[in-house]
Amino acid sequence: MLDIFQYGFMVRALLAGLLLAVTVPVLGSFLVARRYSLISDSLAHVSLAGVGLGLVFGATPVLVAAPVTIGGAILLEWLRQNRQISGETSLAILMSGGLAIAVVLANLAHGMRTDFTTYLFGSIATTARADVWVLAAAAVVVVSFVGLRYRALLHIAFDEPGARIAGHRVSLLNYVLAGLTALVVVLSLRIVGGLLISALLVIPVVTAGQFARSFRQTMMTAIGIAALAVIAGLVLAFYAGIAAGGAIVLVCLALLCIAMFFKK
Amino acid sequence: MLPSHADKQLLLDADDLSVSFGAEQVLQHVSMCVHRGEFIGLIGPNGAGKTTLLKALLGLLRPQHGTVKKQKGMVVGYIPQRGSQAVTAVPINVMEVVLLGAHGNRTSANDALQAVRMADMARKRFADLSGGQQQRVMIAQALASQPDILFLDEPTTGIDEHSQAAFYTILHELQERGIAIVMVSHDVDTVLTLVTRVICLNGSIVYDGAPEHFESDKHLPDMYKKQHMLLHHHHGHAAGGAPDA
Numbered sequence: 001m002l003d004i005f006q007y008g009f010m011v012r013a014l015l016a017g018l019l020l021a022v023t024v025p026v027l028g029s030f031l032v033a034r035r036y037s038l039i040s041d042s043l044a045h046v047s048l049a050g051v052g053l054g055l056v057f058g059a060t061p062v063l064v065a066a067p068v069t070i071g072g073a074i075l076l077e078w079l080r081q082n083r084q085i086s087g088e089t090s091l092a093i094l095m096s097g098g099l100a101i102a103v104v105l106a107n108l109a110h111g112m113r114t115d116f117t118t119y120l121f122g123s124i125a126t127t128a129r130a131d132v133w134v135l136a137a138a139a140v141v142v143v144s145f146v147g148l149r150y151r152a153l154l155h156i157a158f159d160e161p162g163a164r165i166a167g168h169r170v171s172l173l174n175y176v177l178a179g180l181t182a183l184v185v186v187l188s189l190r191i192v193g194g195l196l197i198s199a200l201l202v203i204p205v206v207t208a209g210q211f212a213r214s215f216r217q218t219m220m221t222a223i224g225i226a227a228l229a230v231i232a233g234l235v236l237a238f239y240a241g242i243a244a245g246g247a248i249v250l251v252c253l254a255l256l257c258i259a260m261f262f263k264k
Numbered sequence: 265m266l267p268s269h270a271d272k273q274l275l276l277d278a279d280d281l282s283v284s285f286g287a288e289q290v291l292q293h294v295s296m297c298v299h300r301g302e303f304i305g306l307i308g309p310n311g312a313g314k315t316t317l318l319k320a321l322l323g324l325l326r327p328q329h330g331t332v333k334k335q336k337g338m339v340v341g342y343i344p345q346r347g348s349q350a351v352t353a354v355p356i357n358v359m360e361v362v363l364l365g366a367h368g369n370r371t372s373a374n375d376a377l378q379a380v381r382m383a384d385m386a387r388k389r390f391a392d393l394s395g396g397q398q399q400r401v402m403i404a405q406a407l408a409s410q411p412d413i414l415f416l417d418e419p420t421t422g423i424d425e426h427s428q429a430a431f432y433t434i435l436h437e438l439q440e441r442g443i444a445i446v447m448v449s450h451d452v453d454t455v456l457t458l459v460t461r462v463i464c465l466n467g468s469i470v471y472d473g474a475p476e477h478f479e480s481d482k483h484l485p486d487m488y489k490k491q492h493m494l495l496h497h498h499h500g501h502a503a504g505g506a507p508d509a
Contacts, residue, residue, distance in 0.1 A: 033354040155364045158356055161324050165342045166365070166409065205354060213389060214357040 004238045012132055013124040013244065016191050017230035019135040020200065023142045024188065025208075025222035027181050028201035029215065030146075033157035039076060039178065040201045042091045043185045044194040045098035046072035051119045051189065052105025061119065066186045072098065073182035077175050122193030122245030124234070131190065138187050142180050149173060154215060192245040200226060203252040210259040225255055272299035275338055275412050275444055276321065281330035283316050290316045291327070292468045298413055303435070303445045305455035305475070308465035314448045315345075317465060318417055321446070341365070341406025341414040346395055346422055358393070358401050359386040366408035376408035377401075380434050396427025403434060414438060416447040420454075432458055 004010045031037045050065030057064070072094055079090040106116045118126070146153060155163035156170055164170045188197045208221035233248030240247070276298040283291040290313040298304065308314050319325035321332055322342055334340075359373060366372040377383045380400040385393065390401060399419055406414055416435075420428045435458070439445055449455050455462065456475045464471035464478070471478060 029354055033356075035353055151364060151368060154356070154360070157354075158361065158364065159344065161322075161344060162342055162364075162405075164324060165322055165340055209354050212355055213387060215354060215360055218354050 004235065009125050009127070010234065010238065012127045012129060013191075013234055014231070015132045016127045016135050017124060017234060017244075017248065018227055019132070019139045020184075020188055020191060021204075021226035021230045022223055023135075023139045023184055024197070024200045025204045025226050026142055026146050026219060027177070027184060028205045029219040029222060030153050030157045030177060031181065032202055032205045032209075033215070034160075036087065037198065037202045037205075038088070038091045038095075039073070039181060040185055040198040042076065042095040042098065043069050043073055043182050044189075044197050045095045045102065047098070047182070047186050047189055048102035048119060048194045049098045049105065050186070051116065051194075052102045052109065055109040055115060056105050061115070062186060062189065065189065066183065069182040069186050070179050073178040074175060077178040081171060081174065118193075119189045120193050120195050121243055122189070122191050122196060124191045124237075124244040127191065131187075135187055135191075138183055142184065145176065145180060153177065192248060196245045196249050199249040199252060200229075203249070203256050204229065207252070207256040207259045210256075210263045225252070229255060272301060273335070274299055275335050277333045278321055279331050279333070281317070281320055281327045281332070283313070283320055283325065283327045289467065291320070291465075294330070294465070294469055296463060296469065296472065298444050298446060300412065300444055301439060301442050302461055303439045303459045304447070304461045304463055305459035306446060306448045306463050306465060307450070307452050307455055308470075310450075312466045314465055315417055318415055318446070318448055322415060335412070338412045339409055341409055341411030343399065343402045343406055343414070343416045343419055345417050346399060346419075355389045355391065357386070358382065358388050358390055361390050361401055362386075362404045362408050365405035369408075372408045372410070373404075376404040379407055379437070380404045381430075394423075394427065396423045396431060399423060399427075399431055400434065403431075403438075407438070411443060413444040413446065416445070418448055418450065420449070420451065428454075 005014065028037065028040075031039060047065045047069040050068030051061040053059075053068065054061035054064035076090055076094055079085050080087045085093070109116065152163065152168040152170075152173055155166060155168055156173060160170060185194075185197055188200070192200055204222040204225040205218065207225050208218045212218040212221050229248050229251040232251045234244055236242065236251065237244035237247040274297055278297070279295050281291055281294040282289070294313075294317060306314050306317065316325065320327050322340065323332065358377070359370075362373040362376055363370070366376065374383065374386075377386055380403050382397065382400050382404060385397065385401075390398060393401065402419075403414075414435075420431060423431065432454070435445055435447070439460075447455070447459070456478060459475055462471060462473065462475045462478045463469060
């Protein structure tokens with residue numbers, strides 16, 4: 001029925017999108033619960049600086065962006081834990097700093113503008129077989145980590161001092177969560193783009209939260225919503241000839257509006 | 265003056281704690297101990313360092329001076345001030361909250377919910393509960409970890425009087441089970457009727473003893489006595505169902 005999936009590039013796009021639909025809301029549930037969802041936006045901007053560095057020096061952008069973004073995540077978490085600067089202020093500083101560096105590097109990388117735009121808004125149709133494998137590996141790592149440390153992560157999200165008193169390794173787990181968020185942000189760059197990734201992280205979770213009765217149900221429903229948005233967004237993008245990243249996020253927003261309407 | 269603890273097991277021993285934030289000295293040479301089955305009311309005027317002392321005892325804050333020794337293997341439960349939990353952004357239900365304390369053990373979680381008379385609310389969203397119900401769930405969470413000491417920080421703030429009474433009844437039942445309770449409160453009158461021991465703090469400890477001797481204690485500084493009278497007066501007027509702000 002959907003002849004678009006006769007094309008290899010669309011199948012790869014669908015697989016990549018579905019892998020992100022599983023991975024991103026799993027992390028997003030904890031980040032939204034902690035009111036820390038803007039971390040993905042800040043890290044996306046830092047990752048763009050990494051992409052710029054890669055383009056200027058002729059290296060594979062994602063390979064440069066990954067350590068730069070993970071470094072940014074560790075810095076953010078350190079600032080938050082040591083209360084050097086408040087959480088939201090450090091997010092804002094890193095966000096604008098990352099973007100400023102990205103803009104300057106984009107200017108330096110003459111003739112690379114097209115490439116850079118790919119990382120800003122994503123280009124899911126150019127997903128390579130290797131991208132799918134890397135995303136699959138990342139999904140396994142993220143889901144395993146959350147599965148093994150679910151209760152501790154939930155305790156931290158609900159009541160961080162309480163989790164500390166209960167003996168959970170709060171500081172370490174927060175660093176790992178931030179690091180994995182950075183990894184997923186970098187891997188999402190070419191799919192939905194740096195400017196849209198936080199939408200995929202936040203909107204499905206908030207939509208699920210409108211009617212879910214528990215945290216676990218919210219997380220599972222958010223995965224379903226993200227998967228639905230990926231499929232619908234891709235189909236929409238293919239037939240309407242619009243950017244897939246934008247289409248996926250718009251479907252997410254439409255689902256949120258529907259959920260909020262029916263909640264009333 | 266000091267109650268005898270010779271027959272009670274020592275659970276926690278804090279010795280000579282001093283805490284300062286920058287130039288401000290919040291706690292000075294505070295020493296206190298907690299024995300099994302005690303119900304300690306930690307009171308004092310605003311800014312006296314009550315919450316700071318609680319955090320130091322819990323290990324959430326490292327004092328500049330002094331030590332906190334805990335009995336080996338001792339389990340500590342903690343009920344923070346209301347509203348400190350993330351409850352609105354993503355729904356979490358009552359059972360999930362209690363399971364956090366129960367290390368995933370559903371039987372312990374159910375028992376704890378029954379002890380606070382909230383078993384029929386297990387599937388409700390935590391955010392949809394009243395303040396009093398939320399605090400009972402937090403007690404159940406702490407209870408499910410089978411604590412030796414339960415620390416509470418202003419647990420009844422913003423809760424109506426009827427729910428407060430139910431809450432205190434539950435605390436009494438826990439004390440009878442042998443759980444030590446340390447409760448920070450600004451509600452001096454209620455504390456005096458509930459606890460087995462009062463510790464009054466104002467930077468350092470100004471009273472540590474039986475509640476019945478608290479108001480007649482000659483050593484209680486006049487300064488705190490005045491503040492206590494003010495509080496007493498305030499609560500006399502507040503009584504009537506209005507929630508404490």
